[in-house]
Amino acid sequence: MDIQKLGAKEALSYAIHAEIEANEFYLNWSINAEDPMVKKDLQELADWEASHRDKLMQVYEYRFNERFQRVPNLIVEPALRVKADEFKDNYGLLRVTSVAYLTELTSAEMYSEMAHRFEQDEELRKMFEDLSNMEKGHMQLMLKKYLKLKEDLEGPLML
Numbered sequence: 001m002d003i004q005k006l007g008a009k010e011a012l013s014y015a016i017h018a019e020i021e022a023n024e025f026y027l028n029w030s031i032n033a034e035d036p037m038v039k040k041d042l043q044e045l046a047d048w049e050a051s052h053r054d055k056l057m058q059v060y061e062y063r064f065n066e067r068f069q070r071v072p073n074l075i076v077e078p079a080l081r082v083k084a085d086e087f088k089d090n091y092g093l094l095r096v097t098s099v100a101y102l103t104e105l106t107s108a109e110m111y112s113e114m115a116h117r118f119e120q121d122e123e124l125r126k127m128f129e130d131l132s133n134m135e136k137g138h139m140q141l142m143l144k145k146y147l148k149l150k151e152d153l154e155g156p157l158m159l
Helices: 008-032 036-064 090-117 122-154
Strands: none
Touching: 008 036, 008 090, 008 122, 036 122, 090 122
């Protein structure tokens, strides 16, 4: 997707789709998590993604005076299409966590590009910058989860 060619309406729609996918991914993961703390963390991430989606939808509906309509076959991040059984063992979780990390990274970059694309539009620029920073925070959470899972699988490093 060439962000620089998108108009405001298309950029907002694409961003909303990205947040919908992220929300669904974290919700699915939280449903399949057994550890109560992991479940809580994932539910919180799902809630954050839902709040991003809702904010973007508000801006979309205000600016274009129409309700946002999800495009049924649009997939922003195919890697987030994870099957429930991939959440069931630590090796699967390690892969899922790495996917989440990369997805948060690409989301942060996408929002940063959108902020640059709409530099002259103060409202959109600021909103996309804020979203980029939030996604960077999510990325750091996924990195911590990945490193913890990796350590659990490898055991403590013995030199």
